[in-house]
Amino acid sequence: FLHIQSPHARVNAEDGEVEKPEDDAPRIEEPVGGLPAGLTTDAEVVQREAEAISARHLRSQNSQKFEFQAEVSRLMDIIINSLYSNKDVFLRELISNASDALDKIRFLSLTDKTVLGEGNDAKLDIHIKLDKVNNILTIRDRGVGMTKEDLIKNLGTIAKSGTSAFLEQVQQGGDLNLIGQFGVGFYSVYLVADYVEVISKHNDNKHRYIWESKADGKFAVIEDTENEPLGRGTEIRIHLKKDASELYAEETKLRELVKKYSEFIDFPIYLWASKEVDVEVPADEEEQAQDDRPNDEETAEEVDDMREKKLMTIKETQWDWELLNDVKALWLRNAKDVTPEEYDKFYHSFTKDLSADKPMAWAHFNAEGDVEFKAVLFIPPTAAPDLFENYYINKATLKLYVRRVFISDTFDELLPKYLSFLKGIVDSDSLPLNVSREMLQQHASLKTIKKKLVRKALDMIRHIADEDPDEKLEAEESNEDEDNLDEDVDSGVKKGKYAKFWEQFSKVIKLGIIEDAMNHDRLAKLLRFHSSKSGDKLISLDQYIVRMKPGQKQIYYITGQDKKQLEKSPLLENLLKRGYEILFLTDPIDEYLTQNLTEYEGNKFQNASKDDLKIRSKYDQARTKEIKESYKELTKWWKDILAGENVESVKVSNRLANTPAVVVTSKYGWSANMERIMKSQTLSEPAKLGYMGGKRILEINPRHPIIKELREKVAIDSEDESAKEAAQLIFETALLESGFVLEDPKDFATRIYSVIKSNLNVRPDAEVDVDDDDMEDEVEKEEADMDFEIASEDKNDNPQFNLHEETMELGDMQDAQSELPMHLTSSREPLKDEL
Numbered sequence: 100f101l102h103i104q105s106p107h108a109r110v111n112a113e114d115g116e117v118e119k120p121e122d123d124a125p126r127i128e129e130p131v132g133g134l135p136a137g138l139t140t141d142a143e144v145v146q147r148e149a150e151a152i153s154a155r156h157l158r159s160q161n162s163q164k165f166e167f168q169a170e171v172s173r174l175m176d177i178i179i180n181s182l183y184s185n186k187d188v189f190l191r192e193l194i195s196n197a198s199d200a201l202d203k204i205r206f207l208s209l210t211d212k213t214v215l216g217e218g219n220d221a222k223l224d225i226h227i228k229l230d231k232v233n234n235i236l237t238i239r240d241r242g243v244g245m246t247k248e249d250l251i252k253n254l255g256t257i258a259k260s261g262t263s264a265f266l267e268q269v270q271q272g273g274d275l276n277l278i279g280q281f282g283v284g285f286y287s288v289y290l291v292a293d294y295v296e297v298i299s300k301h302n303d304n305k306h307r308y309i310w311e312s313k314a315d316g317k318f319a320v321i322e323d324t325e326n327e328p329l330g331r332g333t334e335i336r337i338h339l340k341k342d343a344s345e346l347y348a349e350e351t352k353l354r355e356l357v358k359k360y361s362e363f364i365d366f367p368i369y370l371w372a373s374k375e376v377d378v379e380v381p382a383d384e385e386e387q388a389q390d391d392r393p394n395d396e397e398t399a400e401e402v403d404d405m406r407e408k409k410l411m412t413i414k415e416t417q418w419d420w421e422l423l424n425d426v427k428a429l430w431l432r433n434a435k436d437v438t439p440e441e442y443d444k445f446y447h448s449f450t451k452d453l454s455a456d457k458p459m460a461w462a463h464f465n466a467e468g469d470v471e472f473k474a475v476l477f478i479p480p481t482a483a484p485d486l487f488e489n490y491y492i493n494k495a496t497l498k499l500y501v502r503r504v505f506i507s508d509t510f511d512e513l514l515p516k517y518l519s520f521l522k523g524i525v526d527s528d529s530l531p532l533n534v535s536r537e538m539l540q541q542h543a544s545l546k547t548i549k550k551k552l553v554r555k556a557l558d559m560i561r562h563i564a565d566e567d568p569d570e571k572l573e574a575e576e577s578n579e580d581e582d583n584l585d586e587d588v589d590s591g592v593k594k595g596k597y598a599k600f601w602e603q604f605s606k607v608i609k610l611g612i613i614e615d616a617m618n619h620d621r622l623a624k625l626l627r628f629h630s631s632k633s634g635d636k637l638i639s640l641d642q643y644i645v646r647m648k649p650g651q652k653q654i655y656y657i658t659g660q661d662k663k664q665l666e667k668s669p670l671l672e673n674l675l676k677r678g679y680e681i682l683f684l685t686d687p688i689d690e691y692l693t694q695n696l697t698e699y700e701g702n703k704f705q706n707a708s709k710d711d712l713k714i715r716s717k718y719d720q721a722r723t724k725e726i727k728e729s730y731k732e733l734t735k736w737w738k739d740i741l742a743g744e745n746v747e748s749v750k751v752s753n754r755l756a757n758t759p760a761v762v763v764t765s766k767y768g769w770s771a772n773m774e775r776i777m778k779s780q781t782l783s784e785p786a787k788l789g790y791m792g793g794k795r796i797l798e799i800n801p802r803h804p805i806i807k808e809l810r811e812k813v814a815i816d817s818e819d820e821s822a823k824e825a826a827q828l829i830f831e832t833a834l835l836e837s838g839f840v841l842e843d844p845k846d847f848a849t850r851i852y853s854v855i856k857s858n859l860n861v862r863p864d865a866e867v868d869v870d871d872d873d874m875e876d877e878v879e880k881e882e883a884d885m886d887f888e889i890a891s892e893d894k895n896d897n898p899q900f901n902l903h904e905e906t907m908e909l910g911d912m913q914d915a916q917s918e919l920p921m922h923l924t925s926s927r928e929p930l931k932d933e934l
C-alpha cells in the first residue's frame with residue numbers, strides 16, 4: 100500500500116529539531132515535498148495516501164484535458180519505452196531548465212526589484228528532494244515559473260522546432276543524450292518516470308497550476324488547491340518508474356549526478372540529505388540521577404563537572420539541505436588556476452555538447468581599461484552542420500552576463516557574423532544592469548567589447564598555428580634549398596592541429612576577409628593553401644613569401660575545381676618551368692576571397708588564368724616582336740574564324756611550353772572557374788552571365804608544331820576548310836583545358852569524331868550500320884500493316900471481332916465502323932500468335 104504512487108506527495112515532513120547548517124545554505128522553512136524517511140508513522144502515511152488518492156480522483160474529474168501535439172506525443176512514446184541505458188540525462192535537463200528559469204527572474208529583477216518577492220521567495224536556488232517511501236523525486240526552483248497558458252504551450256501543445264529533428268535523429272539510432280541540444284530536454288524526464296506533475300506559479304497569475312501527464316498522449320491542467328503555496332517558481336514531481344527508482348531513489352546517486360553534470364550551474368543546488376553525526380547525549384539517566392546527588396565531600400561545582408563527564412557519544416541521523424555545487428563562476432577565477440580539464444568540462448556543460456570531443460582551443464582573459472569585462476572563448480571541436488546554411492540568420496552563441504547576471508545568449512552585437520561559430524561567455528562590469536535589452540544593445544561599450552573579442556579570437560586561432568609542430572616544420576622547410584621542396588610530396592603527412600582547424604573553419608576565415616576590412620591583415624595571416632610545391636600540406640602566405648624567387652613581386656595563384664587538375668593546367672606551364680610557386684585555390688569561396696585579397700605584405704596577387712599575367716620572355720625585344728609579326732596574319736584570321744564565340748582577341752603567348760593553345764580571361768571579368776560556379780547556381784541570372792563572363796582571349800604557342808603548321812596552311816589558302824576545322828577544334832580543346840564548360844559539346848564531339856575517322860582512314864561519309872532494333876522496328880511496322888489487312892479480310896472468322904460485333908448490334912453500327920482501327924489493335928495479339 101505504501102508504494103501506491105501518490106500525486107499528493109506534499110506531506111508536511113516533520114523535519115524535527117535539526118542542527119544549524121554547517122555551510123551557509125539557507126534553511127528552508129517550507130519543506131519541498133517528499134517524506135524524510137523514518138519521521139512519519141505508518142498510520143500517517145496510510146492516511147495521507149488515502150487522501151492523495153481521493154484528491155487525485157477529484158483532480159482528474161475537474162481538470163482541463165489536452166492532447167499533446169502529435170510530434171511531442173511520438174517523442175514521449177519513444178522516450179518512455181526506450182531501453183536507453185543512460186537515463187541520467189533527465190536530471191541534467193531539469194536542472195538546466197530550473198537554472199534558465201532562475202536566470203529569467205534575475206534578469207527581470209534588474210529593472211523591477213519587486214518581482215523577486217520577499218523572504219525565501221527572493222532566494223534564487225534549486226532544491227532536490229527524494230521521497231523514498233513513494234518513489235517521488237522533486238525538483239523545485241524559485242525561477243520565473245509558468246502561467247497556465249505557459250504550461251499548456253511549453254509542455255505539450257506546441258512542438259519545438261527541434262522536435263522533428265530530434266525524432267529523426269533518434270529513429271536513426273542517434274543518441275538520446277543529445278536531447279537538450281534540440282530544445283526538448285523536459286521530455287527526457289519520461290526516461291525515468293511514468294507519471295510527472297509540474298506545479299508552477301508565475302508572478303503574473305495569483306493562482307498556481309498543476310500540469311500532469313502519464314505520457315499517454317494526453318495531459319491535464321488544473322488550478323492547484325491541494326498543495327502548499329509555492330510563492331514563485333516550479334516544482335517537478337517525478338514519479339519514478341520501478342527500474343529507475345532502484346537507481347535514482349538514492350541520495351548518493353543524486354549527489355554524484357549533480358556534481359557531474361551541474362557543476363557550472365550558476366545557482367546553489369541543494370539536496371535534502373541525511374548524514375550520520377556524532378552527538379553527545381547524557382549517559383544512562385539513572386546513573387546520572389545517582390551521580391547528581393553530591394556526597395559530603397563534593398561541592399556543587401564538582402558535581403557539575405562530573406555531569407559533563409557523564410555524557411556519551413552516539414550516532415544520529417540528521418536531515419538537512421546540503422549544498423552540492425560551488426557557484427564561483429569559472430570565468431571569474433584566475434586563468435592560471437583553472438585546469439585544462441575544467442575548461443573542457445565547462446565547455447561541455449554550457450554548450451550542452453556531450454560528445455567526448457574537446458574544444459580545439461580556448462582563450463580566457465580579462466579586459467581592463469575604459470571597458471571592463473571577463474571572457475572565455477572556445478573554438479568548438481567541429482563546425483556545426485548548419486553553420487553556413489543560415490549564415491545571416493544564425494545568432495551568435497556567446498552568453499552575455501552583466502556583473503554575473505545572465506542577460507542573453509542571442510546578442511548579435513558581440514561578435515561579427517563570421518566568428519559566430521565561437522562559443523563562450525562574456526561578463527562585463529561596464530554595462531548597465533537596469534536597462535532594457537534594446538538600450539543595452541545600443542550601449543557604446545558593446546563596440547569596444549566586440550573589437551577586443553575579435554582580436555582575442557583571432558589571436559587564439561593564430562596560437563593554434565604557432566603551437567602546431569606541423570606548422571613549424573613547414574617554416575623550417577621553407578628555409579631549405581628550394582629544389583628539395585618538391586620532395587615534400589608525402590602521403591603520410593599527419594594532420595596537425597591547425598590543419599584540423601582549417602578543415603573545419605577555413606570558410607569562416609575567408610568570410611572574415613570578405614566582411615571584416617579592419618582585421619584584414621590579421622585574417623590573411625591565418626589563410627592556408629595548397630601549392631605547386633607544398634605536396635599534401637598547406638602553406639601560409641608568409642611561407643609563400645619566404646620561398647619567392649629573387650625579384651618575384653607577385654603571388655601567383657590559380658582557381659579551379661581540384662588540385663590535381665590545376666597541377667596539370669597548361670596555363671601554368673611556363674610559370675612552373677621557371678620555378679615559380681603557384682597557390683591552388685579550390686574552394687568556390689576563393690573566387691570571392693581573391694576579389695577582397697589583392698595584396699599581402701606589399702606583394703600583389705596574380706591570377707595565372709588571366710590575360711594580365713606577365714612572364715618575361717626568354718627572347719629579346721626584337722625577337723619577340725619578330726615572332727609576333729610572323730603570326731599576325733594567323734591571329735587575325737583566327738579571330739575571324741571565332742566570330743560569335745565571345746573571343747576578344749587571339750594572341751601569341753609566352754606562358755605556354757608544350758600545349759598549342761589556352762583560353763584566358765580579361766583581368767576584371769570572371770575566370771573560367773567563376774563562370775562555372777555562377778552557371779551552377781540555381782538563381783543565377785543569364786543576363787549577368789553575359790556581361791560578367793570575362794572576355795576570352797585565345798593565346799597560342801608560337802613554338803608548337805600544330806600552330807606553326809596552321810600558320811603555313813593559312814598562308815597558302817585562308818579558305819582551307821581543314822584549317823578552319825582545326826582552328827575551331829584547337830579553340831574548343833583549349834577552352835576545356837583552361838577550365839571552361841563547352842556550350843555545345845555535341846559540336847565538339849562531332850569534330851573530334853571526324854578527326855578520328857580521318858586518322859583511321861574511315862571515309863568521311865561512311866554510314867552507320869542499321870542495328871537489330873531498327874530491324875525490329877521494320878518488322879513491327881510490316882506486321883502492323885499485315886494485321887490490318889488480315890483483319891479486314893477475315894473479320895467474320897475472328898472470334899473477338901465477332902463478339903464485339905454482336906455487342907455492337909445493339910448499338911449504333913455507324914459508331915462501331917468509325918472505331919474500327921482501335922478494335923483491330925485490341926485483337927492484334929492473337930493474330931500475331933497465329934502468324
Ligand SMILES: Nc1ncnc2c1ncn2[C@@H]1O[C@H](COP(=O)(O)OP(=O)(O)OP(=O)(O)O)[C@@H](O)[C@H]1O
Pocket residue numbers: 192195196197199200240242243244245253254278279280281282283284285286332333
Ligand atoms: N523549471 C522551469 N521553469 C520555468 N519554465 C520551464 C521550466 N522547465 C521548462 N520550462 C519551460 O518549458 C519549455 C520547454 O522545456 P524544454 O526543456 O523541453 O526545452 P528548453 O528548455 O527550451 O530547451 P532545452 O531542452 O535546451 O532545455 C522551456 O523553454 C521553458 O519555457
